[in-house]
Amino acid sequence: MANQSNRRVLLARRPDGPLSRDCFQVETSQCSTLEDGQLLIEANCLSIDAFIRTVMYEEAYHGSVPVGGTLVALGVGRVLESRSPEFEAGDGVFGPIGAQTHAVVPASLFRKVDESVAPLRAWVGALGVTTGLTAYFGIRAVGCVQPGETVVVSAAAGAVGSVAAQIARIDGGRVIGIAGGPDKCRFLTEELGLDGAVDYKSDDVEGALRELAPDGVDVYFDNVGGELLDVVLDQIREKARIVICGAISQYESMESVRGPSLYLRLAERHARMEGFAVNFFETRYGEAQRELSIWLKRGELVMHEHVFSGIDQFPEALLAMFSGGHRGKLIVEP
Numbered sequence: 001m002a003n004q005s006n007r008r009v010l011l012a013r014r015p016d017g018p019l020s021r022d023c024f025q026v027e028t029s030q031c032s033t034l035e036d037g038q039l040l041i042e043a044n045c046l047s048i049d050a051f052i053r054t055v056m057y058e059e060a061y062h063g064s065v066p067v068g069g070t071l072v073a074l075g076v077g078r079v080l081e082s083r084s085p086e087f088e089a090g091d092g093v094f095g096p097i098g099a100q101t102h103a104v105v106p107a108s109l110f111r112k113v114d115e116s117v118a119p120l121r122a123w124v125g126a127l128g129v130t131t132g133l134t135a136y137f138g139i140r141a142v143g144c145v146q147p148g149e150t151v152v153v154s155a156a157a158g159a160v161g162s163v164a165a166q167i168a169r170i171d172g173g174r175v176i177g178i179a180g181g182p183d184k185c186r187f188l189t190e191e192l193g194l195d196g197a198v199d200y201k202s203d204d205v206e207g208a209l210r211e212l213a214p215d216g217v218d219v220y221f222d223n224v225g226g227e228l229l230d231v232v233l234d235q236i237r238e239k240a241r242i243v244i245c246g247a248i249s250q251y252e253s254m255e256s257v258r259g260p261s262l263y264l265r266l267a268e269r270h271a272r273m274e275g276f277a278v279n280f281f282e283t284r285y286g287e288a289q290r291e292l293s294i295w296l297k298r299g300e301l302v303m304h305e306h307v308f309s310g311i312d313q314f315p316e317a318l319l320a321m322f323s324g325g326h327r328g329k330l331i332v333e334p
């Protein structure tokens, strides 16, 4: 194929505090010529995920992006050209495309998606590894929500949180979401049908939670960490499960992560706190995607999207994740 032009987002400098636009640079270049075992992919939807922020550090759990390197991003796209026997032009695929419009990538890192089950974009959202699957395994395998239990979810209006809250409802939980602002709280109760919502930006969170969950909390699905974790820990019931999915309040400065000071409530109430990384469940992705796609088709699960158009908007989309203006899944359509 003729030289394919590519527009991509580079890490211009490592952030030394909250993210800012000057950490990024957007440039146009040419894709390299395909070699055996490689694919040329046109990106269709890029997933904005919290781990993109953490790989901007020099050392990070998910690996580190060098200054001047293309930012990482998972996404779905279409194969334009294939030099792998397992793919052909036109296939819809999911994998680490990067923050760019086009990518020449090793075929071994990509999976074909079944567009008869759900449209291409659903494979970064409700059926996506970092969204639907993370919520599914956090609720089912770690939180083990039982009918009638009281479940609290933080960042409940976001991507993982909104799916986790809905799965907990499907599993018979009484679900209370925590989110920032009255609009998001209305979204939780009126559009997602949750049993209650707490606005952590203006409510007295401790008091509001006691009112909504007078008998205490059985499962806390935590996306936020920091102070909120302590507030909920203080209100857990015996045998509660605290699911550590993430701690977005702590990612802007990994040097001073604040852990829970009320962790002794775990001992006092015979409770457990368990973290998880979704990739540990890789062998069960198919099972989860089947179930999630059925809920989607029946309308029992809804995935709201907040879409940024154009790859030049990628930095703004990542900034939005921390300022919290979105509902549901943050996506960039390059």
Ligand SMILES: NC(=O)c1ccc[n+]([C@@H]2O[C@H](COP(=O)([O-])OP(=O)(O)OC[C@H]3O[C@@H](n4cnc5c(N)ncnc54)[C@H](OP(=O)(O)O)[C@@H]3O)[C@@H](O)[C@H]2O)c1
Pocket: 048, 049, 050, 051, 129, 130, 131, 134, 155, 156, 157, 158, 159, 160, 161, 178, 179, 180, 181, 184, 223, 224, 244, 245, 246, 247, 248, 249, 250, 276, 277, 278, 279, 321, 322, 323, 324, 325, 326, 328, 329, 330
């Ligand atoms: N364990 C795993 O394998 C795994 C996989 C994927 C993601 N995750 C984790 O899942 C969590 C959610 O990710 P997501 O992609 O679904 O993001 P998201 O919830 O769509 O976006 C993040 C939300 O966090 C809230 N937030 C941001 N800063 C905050 C702060 N300082 N205090 C309280 N809330 C804050 C904002 O909502 P408000 O407007 O409500 O503040 C924002 O909308 C992250 O912690 C991420 O690391 C874990």
